[in-house]
Amino acid sequence: MSERNCVVAVDVGNSAVKLCVRRGEEKKVGDALGDKSVAAELAQLSVPICENAWHLRATRWVRDQVRCEHSHWLIASVHQPAAQTLQHAIDAMSVDSDMQMTVASVSRRDVPMNVRVDQPDRLGVDRLLSAYGARNQFGSPVTVVDAGSAVTIDWVNDEGDFCGGAILPGLRMQANALAYGTDALPEIDWKVGGSQSENPATVAGTNTVDAIRLGLITAVTAAIDRLSVAYANSGAGSKAQSKLVLTGGDAATISPFVQQPHEVVPNLVCRGLLDLPRS
Ligand SMILES: Nc1ncnc2c1ncn2[C@@H]1O[C@H](COP(=O)(O)OP(=O)(O)O)[C@@H](O)[C@H]1O
Ligand SMILES: CC(C)(COP(=O)(O)O)[C@@H](O)C(=O)NCCC(=O)O
Ligand SMILES: [K+]
Incomplete structure (x- = not known):
């Protein structure tokens, strides 16, 4: 170059x-x-x-x-x-x-997107940028999930405005919390695998590790499925079909267990940054 x-x-x-x-x-x-x-x-x-x-x-x-x-x-x-x-x-x-x-x-303030939240200055700029990157690539309305340290599940409405969303602990943080807060639970590798690799999102765990893995994956993916549908219904009458986009360090791990149709896009925050208009 x-x-x-x-x-x-x-x-x-x-x-x-x-x-x-x-x-x-x-x-x-x-x-x-x-x-x-x-x-x-x-x-x-x-x-x-x-x-x-x-x-x-x-x-x-x-x-x-x-x-x-x-x-x-x-x-x-x-x-x-x-x-x-x-x-x-x-x-x-x-x-x-x-x-x-x-x-x-x-x-x-550098992101050309309307922000409809109570305190815009408290909003994580990563959330806004991934929403901006997703809107540029897929249009709106769109639900944007960033599965990192925390998992954020955010909504961009029909007009392309950032409308807030949900924040929950990420997979590693949830795994840490169970090990830290109990005597008997081990810290597991939450990545799919082990004795239950076929589909941990539908089969009851028959040992501690599989039960924790099922709990973590379900907590995150069920929240994504439920909220993306709820957000889309909140924009009832919308002309365009709502989309769902996943990014973040755990996006590939959770993608097989998300039921709603979706796209996985690595590094959406950086893509949002590269999309910003030049001053
Ligand atoms: N090699 C790795 N190092 C760190 N985190 C990883 C790695 N592989 C997967 N992860 C997962 O990715 C998450 C971090 O994702 P990332 O999008 O980088 O987070 P953040 O934006 O919060 O820095 C961790 O919580 C962990 O669950
Ligand atoms: C929610 C977050 C912790 C996510 O951080 P990440 O998992 O990407 O490291 C971050 O966007 C943040 O600190 N937000 C501030 C509060 C808010 O967005 O409302
Ligand atoms: K995140």
Whole structure:
């Protein structure tokens, strides 16, 4: 890649930092509803923030991926200490690098989407950006699920407005909570597998691990199925059929057990960042 300018999209979550850079020709997406050009090839990386020197892995990856004169980093964060650590690593890298770097912290005001919640400034910018990315790719109405540290199940109405949603603990957090809050329960690997790999969402667990796995998967997927239908019904009379989109570190794990038709799109927050109109 030898462009003059490139954009580095960064989603700082509570478990991991996700980075995306678009390879090759950039496409202008702006705010065009239904535009599918976001499917352009992306280089993507997820670095768990529990990993030693995660910030160095992140910045080195970007240095190796992009060969441009000026990189503009768009950072959306719901974890301020991690965002600060990353900012310092970017500053340090820019001292030793030929590449010019600028960094912008993205807030909800940068996202061209109406927000219908009680306190918009308290809304996680990741929720808004994944909704924005989903709306750009699939149109509205759409239910957007981000299955990460927390699972968010959000609603974008017929008019394309962000209307809030639900927040529940993510799979790892639920697994931790059971192990932490009891004497007898082990901390399980919630990923599908083990003795009940055929379909843990329909067969009663006949041992502790399978029972926990069934509980966790059902808690998350039943919430998704129920709320996506309820949201769509709340927009009764809507002209367009409602869609359902999953993203986040656990999206692929839960997808086989979500009954409603849906799409899995990796790194929707970063895709939303790359879609933002340029100032
Ligand atoms: N290798 C992994 N490292 C960390 N989390 C993982 C990994 N594989 C799957 N996960 C799951 O992904 C979730 C984190 O998803 P992610 O979307 O990165 O979260 P966040 O946006 O909160 O940082 C964890 O809660 C865990 O359940
Ligand atoms: C709900 C979240 C914790 C999800 O974070 P994540 O799982 O992506 O790390 C985050 O969007 C957040 O801190 N939100 C602030 C509260 C709100 O959105 O209402
Ligand atoms: K999330």
